[in-house]
Amino acid sequence: MPQQAREESSPMAQAQQKDFSFPKGFLWGAATAAHQIEGSPLADGAGPSIWTRFAHTPGMTANGDTGDVACDHYRRWKDDVRLMRELGLQAYRFSVSWSRILPEGTGRVNQAGIDFYSRLVDELLANDIEPLLTLYHWDLPAALDDRGGWLNRDCADWFAEYGSVLYRALDGRVKKWVTLNEPWVVTDGGYLHGALAPGHRNRYEAPIASHNLMRAHGAAVQAYRAIGQHEIGLVVNIEPKYAASGSVDDAAAVKRAHAYMNEQYLHPALLGRYPPELGEIFGDAWPQFPPEDFELIVQPLDFIGINYYTRSVTEARRSYPLDAGPVKQPLGTYTETGWEVFPQGLTDLLLWFKQTYGDIPVYITENGAAFFDPPVADTDAAGDRRVRDPLRTDYLRQHLSAIHDAIAAGVDVRGYMAWSLMDNLEWSLGYGKRFGIVHVNYGTQERTIKDSGRWYSRVIASQGGAL
Numbered sequence: 341m342p343q344q345a346r347e348e349s350s351p352m353a354q355a356q357q358k359d360f361s362f363p364k365g366f367l368w369g370a371a372t373a374a375h376q377i378e379g380s381p382l383a384d385g386a387g388p389s390i391w392t393r394f395a396h397t398p399g400m401t402a403n404g405d406t407g408d409v410a411c412d413h414y415r416r417w418k419d420d421v422r423l424m425r426e427l428g429l430q431a432y433r434f435s436v437s438w439s440r441i442l443p444e445g446t447g448r449v450n451q452a453g454i455d456f457y458s459r460l461v462d463e464l465l466a467n468d469i470e471p472l473l474t475l476y477h478w479d480l481p482a483a484l485d486d487r488g489g490w491l492n493r494d495c496a497d498w499f500a501e502y503g504s505v506l507y508r509a510l511d512g513r514v515k516k517w518v519t520l521n522e523p524w525v526v527t528d529g530g531y532l533h534g535a536l537a538p539g540h541r542n543r544y545e546a547p548i549a550s551h552n553l554m555r556a557h558g559a560a561v562q563a564y565r566a567i568g569q570h571e572i573g574l575v576v577n578i579e580p581k582y583a584a585s586g587s588v589d590d591a592a593a594v595k596r597a598h599a600y601m602n603e604q605y606l607h608p609a610l611l612g613r614y615p616p617e618l619g620e621i622f623g624d625a626w627p628q629f630p631p632e633d634f635e636l637i638v639q640p641l642d643f644i645g646i647n648y649y650t651r652s653v654t655e656a657r658r659s660y661p662l663d664a665g666p667v668k669q670p671l672g673t674y675t676e677t678g679w680e681v682f683p684q685g686l687t688d689l690l691l692w693f694k695q696t697y698g699d700i701p702v703y704i705t706e707n708g709a710a711f712f713d714p715p716v717a718d719t720d721a722a723g724d725r726r727v728r729d730p731l732r733t734d735y736l737r738q739h740l741s742a743i744h745d746a747i748a749a750g751v752d753v754r755g756y757m758a759w760s761l762m763d764n765l766e767w768s769l770g771y772g773k774r775f776g777i778v779h780v781n782y783g784t785q786e787r788t789i790k791d792s793g794r795w796y797s798r799v800i801a802s803q804g805g806a807l
């Protein structure tokens with residue numbers, strides 16, 4: 341057979357030849373979190389959260405940025421749902437501010453808080469948008485932090501009580517519930533390194549907070565099974581760890597980093613045990629947990645949410661607690677938050693997840709990137725204002741393609757929530773990091789759909805065909 345001239349085509353041309361249709365029923369949406377968009381943190385009887393306190397503590401956030409106004413969503417929620425409808429979203433992942441519902445964290449219920457989220461859910465449903473509700477996205481009531489917060493084993497009962505109030509009020513209209521958003525970040529950021537609220541830096545506290553978060557997760561799932569009729573899951577941030585070299589030390593560093601971020605929460609939640617590396621990592625700071633705790637933690641789940649942003653090329657190096665660290669890639673593309681754009685990592689991660697935990701349904705509950713966006717300036721032919729953000733569109737396209745590859749390889753990915761619906765408060769980094777597919781002018785609160793948002797609308801309308 342004469343050697344056929346190999347058809348050379350560019351990756352883009354190859355991509356254009358690929359059929360990107362996603363499975364029927366694949367759920368397309370976008371995500372936010374209460375503290376990052378709502379503003380009005382103390383309105384209508386709400387109590388302060390640890391983020392209300394942390395952000396008002398001098399030096400804790402960039403430029404002293406707080407969530408006092410944010411995107412003013414607490415007042416503009418109906419217009420924002422209209423924006424979601426204009427984008428053609430099929431789903432919207434949001435979180436509830438615990439201290440709006442229970443101002444002291446337990447006990448007295450603030451009906452105005454429930455009413456706000458009830459109205460939001462009804463407006464979503466009226467616009468054919470499915471709500472995905474996250475109970476906890478980092479904003480613990482300050483009153484509970486005063487009682488030890490996640491360091492107090494009573495937090496499991498507190499969290500189950502809070503979840504039960506919302507299950508009774510909203511279940512049926514809300515059919516997909518999430519207990520915790522990213523226990524890893526809550527622990528690593530809030531209790532080990534201190535970069536996030538409540539700002540502790542204590543290697544003995546971190547494993548205790550982490551374990552109690554998972555106990556609280558289990559208690560909230562147990563409570564749901566007694567009250568709810570639909571689905572509940574856990575959301576984790578995980579990232580693939582690749583060895584910087586072929587050395588034995590780097591391989592060991594990868595094992596530690598992988599156990600610390602990727603297995604520390606999925607193992608107890610799905611397998612009922614911790615990876616053995618955690619004892620090595622924390623040493624004398626790793627407690628002996630009561631065996632019955634793991635029976636509470638390992639509750640059957642309807643899905644796992646995976647938040648994916650980047651990978652880590654990892655080497656052995658002196659650092660606490662891992663003695664491992666990321667190596668910058670000289671030829672890599674990086675976002676404004678310093679994360680390498682590496683979509684293949686998402687495919688690799690999803691294949692690992694299936695191989696390790698089996699066929700539990702997966703939603704990509706966050707994926708997105710902060711890039712410097714040009715100001716809202718020019719307009720398109722129809723006179724609509726534009727925000728040209730090609731890097732974000734490329735990021736989203738590449739990661740959706742990576743998900744498509746994982747689905748083709750048999751991973752049961754059920755949906756995708758772009759992070760984020762709109763530019764918002766990036767925690768300690770303030771308002772300078774923009775992840776939205778919709779631009780927010782914080783001076784006027786004007787929203788402008790970015791080019792990435794317009795592109796995403798076309799992708800949703802074509803069920804992936806326009807990728």
Ligand SMILES: OC[C@@H]1[C@@H](O)[C@H](O)[C@@H](O)c2nc(CNc3ccccc3)cn21
Nearest residue numbers: 373521522525577647649706759766775
């Ligand atoms: O940083 C972007 C988003 C953030 O706005 C979300 O509230 C949060 O759920 C979220 N989690 C990650 C994943 N990784 C991460 C790693 C270190 C620190 C903070 C987040 C990114 N993001």
